[in-house]
Amino acid sequence: MxxxxxxxxxxxxxxxxxxxxxxxxxxxxxxxxxxxxxxxxxxxxxxxxxxxxxxxxxxxxxxxxxxxxxxxxxxxxxxxxxxxxxxxxxxxxxxxxxxxxxxxxxxxxxxxxxxxxxxxxxxxxxxxxxxxxxxxxxxxxxxxxxxxxxTQLEAPSLPTTPPTAPSTPPADSNRASINSISFSDNRLTISADSSVKPEGSVLRGPDRIVVDLPDSSFGPGLLQNQTASTGQVVTLHVTGSSAVKQVRYSLFSQSPSTVRVVIDLNRSTGHKLYTRGNLVLVDLNDDGAAAPIGTDGKKVVVIDPGHGDQDPGGIGVTGKREKDMVLSVSLKVAALLKQESNIDLIMTRTDDTFIPLDGRVKIAQDAKADVFLSIHGNAASSNAGGTETFYADTKRSKALSDTIQKHVLAATGFRDRGSKQANYLVIRKTTMPAALLEIGFMTNANEEKLMMQDAFQQKVAKAIVAGIKEYLANS
Known part of the structure; x- marks a missing residue:
């Protein structure tokens, strides 16, 4: 720093x-x-x-x-x-x-x-x-x-007139690409495609935690289609945390290329900054005294809201977008999993950003996840409908898929399309039990209407959590 x-x-x-x-x-x-x-x-x-x-x-x-x-x-x-x-x-x-x-x-x-x-x-x-x-x-x-x-990130001596054209740093094969920044379970998770050495500090007036990632730049999609020029600030809104107001991030410097992430706090709190594989984690639980994820007998669950940013996923009959629905459901799942004392939660995204499929896999791999669940909404003809869950490896993941399907189907009341095998990348390349859930069809007028309702989403989220807990209890 x-x-x-x-x-x-x-x-x-x-x-x-x-x-x-x-x-x-x-x-x-x-x-x-x-x-x-x-x-x-x-x-x-x-x-x-x-x-x-x-x-x-x-x-x-x-x-x-x-x-x-x-x-x-x-x-x-x-x-x-x-x-x-x-x-x-x-x-x-x-x-x-x-x-x-x-x-x-x-x-x-x-x-x-x-x-x-x-x-x-x-x-x-x-x-x-x-x-x-x-x-x-x-x-x-x-x-x-x-x-x-x-706005700028902690940079008081900027020129009063912005540059006439954005300045993007030249490509550097040795530079780490930052592909995901999310906040869940009172924990900031930053995913890179290669090793990074974070530098952290605490600033006062107002209280905030600053994490610099030297020799790094943003991966495709993370800036929500905004130009990755120096000073371009993106805000990640945080809900449900008494300590954290929001997270901001920016390409702070070009020499060397440095990504800066700032956690704006509601109050002073301790934190623990550490790495796990190519993940950088800032844990605020227990004022930073909590053990690293996956220790003390806790299971690591990775929730992956499908699509994001320029990839809307399926488009509903009224124009609603799959990416918005699955993010809303996933955030409700996260809020419920946060209450489980024996589970550590990681989200691949908590806002409207896009993460490449391999990047989603890498987050789960680096976190040494015990469970990976990708959440989606289906799209086909207007007559198609129902809930289905997919797995790639029968021995490793079928039990998880079957359990998720059972609970979510009961919550949706949609047609049972079954738990079945498929070759989707995010469940094929992950090495832990992994499933991909299709809640319902965005192209089905009745199902789209229900899936966009807050009460229905909460019901589905509770079912997903119940399925995860049952699977972990029996595995």
Whole structure:
């Protein structure tokens, strides 16, 4: 992990970044700008922010704090009596005062082009202050009247104008390809196609865990069809974790090519960083005191939601996509398996990214999984329907397939298409018991309708977990 030579700049940038991430429900009277203003649209990371406007005051563009509150959502302390906003905690704290152009920080004062002010219960700060102090690339397009903001990963000294063309690092046969980043069971899992040596650190204000992967770059599909240029940030949303808010990742550096992964925390917590084969794991269970996966008698289960990103899988009669349905079901399975104290869970994907078939196999192999289950939805003619489960190796996997089929069929109520042998790559190349489940047919109007319903998905997820538990108990 590389630290900036000037550590305060790094800390200040992170503290200041909070200013952009919080919605303040403040009274609308203090520090209100009185000059004539004009309003413009805001684009953040390539998407238009609805109901978010930048305001130009005396030639200075001001942006609302709330525009990226959904991205990081940190809290601040607001003193209504003094009109002061304190971001972070001492010593790495910064204080803004409504109506004052001076921001107070640990290293001294910072002068802004315009003072922060309130309008319609929203706090505004100068755009250039955002760009220079908070690690956001900033661009103003006069022809369309649009402000463009680009988030960066822990990089406070970026240029204020993004490059005119993306810069992609040259190919390097010695560079590891990062093919999967997922978070499940309070554990971050990073899968590479070759060995990597992770470098980890903990940063405060706000709390986060940073993992650098030197001599690595992104594999196809991981950036969701976005250009893998330096600074392009992808956010992996996390649910069901009291400690983790979200995960962000980016190609942080080109010399050497380095992928950076940041775990944004809701609170300070311990963690354990280790490798298993070509997997990099960051385990937050028991504040990092939990044993490595697959130890202490625990079984490792890998759940593989099929398809993803540019590969939608089957398309339903109403246009619904298989990749979305199976991800939703798989996340419900993950939430249930997390409650099983004798099971360690690994997910091949937890968002809309694509992982090559061999990459899915490699995750299971590196994890030394006891069970691998790939979850799918079928597609054929409108008359086809039913639930079926596949296995490749009779001796190794038929019992798992039979058990999953029994439980899921009872949950769906669809026609029984059986547990049968097939030659699908993900169940043929894996060396542990492996099955591929087809819940139902996306091309069957009734089955598609049911498979997109939350209650039905939960019922199927419970059946899948029951099948896995029965198989493990009998194996």
């Amino acid at each position: 590389r630290f900036e030579r000037n550590m305060w700049k790094k800390i200040a940038a992170m503290v200041l970044a909070i200013v952009l991430t919080v919605t303040l429900a403040l009274p609308a009277a203090t520090g209100q700008a009185s000059a004539a203003t004009t309003e413009t649209g805001i684009m953040l990371d390539g998407r238009k922010l609805d109901n978010a406007q930048a305001i130009t005051v005396d030639g200075t563009t001001m942006v609302p704090i709330r525009i990226v509150s959904e991205q990081l959502g940190h809290s601040v302390n607001w003193n209504q009596a003094t009109g002061r906003i304190q971001i972070g905690s001492a010593p790495a704290s910064l204080t803004l005062t409504l109506g004052s152009r001076t921001a107070a920080s640990y290293s001294g004062s910072i002068t802004m082009q315009q003072a922060p002010f309130l309008r319609s219960n929203t706090t505004y700060v100068p755009l250039r202050f955002v760009g220079s102090q908070m690690g956001l690339a900033v661009r103003w397009e006069q022809s369309s009247g649009t402000v463009y903001l680009q």
